[in-house]
Amino acid sequence: xxxxxxxxxxxxxxxxxxxxxxxxxxxxxxxxxxxxxxxxxxxxxxxxxxxxxxxxxxxxxxxxxxxxxxxxxxxxxxxxxxxxxxxxxxxxxxxxxxxxxxxxxxxxxxxxxxxxxxxxxxxxxxxxxxxxxxxxxxxxxxxxxxxxxxxxxxx
Numbered sequence: 001x002x003x004x005x006x007x008x009x010x011x012x013x014x015x016x017x018x019x020x021x022x023x024x025x026x027x028x029x030x031x032x033x034x035x036x037x038x039x040x041x042x043x044x045x046x047x048x049x050x051x052x053x054x055x056x057x058x059x060x061x062x063x064x065x066x067x068x069x070x071x072x073x074x075x076x077x078x079x080x081x082x083x084x085x086x087x088x089x090x091x092x093x094x095x096x097x098x099x100x101x102x103x104x105x106x107x108x109x110x111x112x113x114x115x116x117x118x119x120x121x122x123x124x125x126x127x128x129x130x131x132x133x134x135x136x137x138x139x140x141x142x143x144x145x146x147x148x149x150x151x152x153x154x155x
Contacts, residue, residue: 049112084147
């Protein structure tokens with residue numbers, strides 16, 4: 001049996017003033033990011049540099065929103081560390097992943113901005129971004145699960 005304490009509400013995790021948006025839009029960030037990831041995956045199949053470039057900017061903006069909602073003193077990660085200090089190292093790893101994902105998106109933008117890049121370079125760059133985002137999303141979910149799920153034993 002497990003008890004799941006109520007995690008902090010979105011408004012207590014990221015205030016509307018500090019993040020510059022309402023609490024309801026904070027909950028929309030994962031949807032925006034997921035939608036942008038799907039758009040990149042769709043543009044990757046033909047590997048058309050213009051299509052990839054067109055979906056890359058909204059993806060970068062959605063990821064920047066994710067970073068704003070998770071990092072910093074008022075972010076989700078700060079709340080996790082406050083509630084479950086044992087996860088501080090995991091949070092540090094997730095913040096480091098943010099930098100890696102940003103770098104992968106920057107590399108992909110540079111590839112598609114060259115005009116007529118090799119199709120395989122576009123696919124490889126897009127695959128790197130997608131793989132990093134999927135892994136990071138799973139680690140984010142695992143962090144929240146680990147922070148707010150308590151096993152009290154039993155059968």
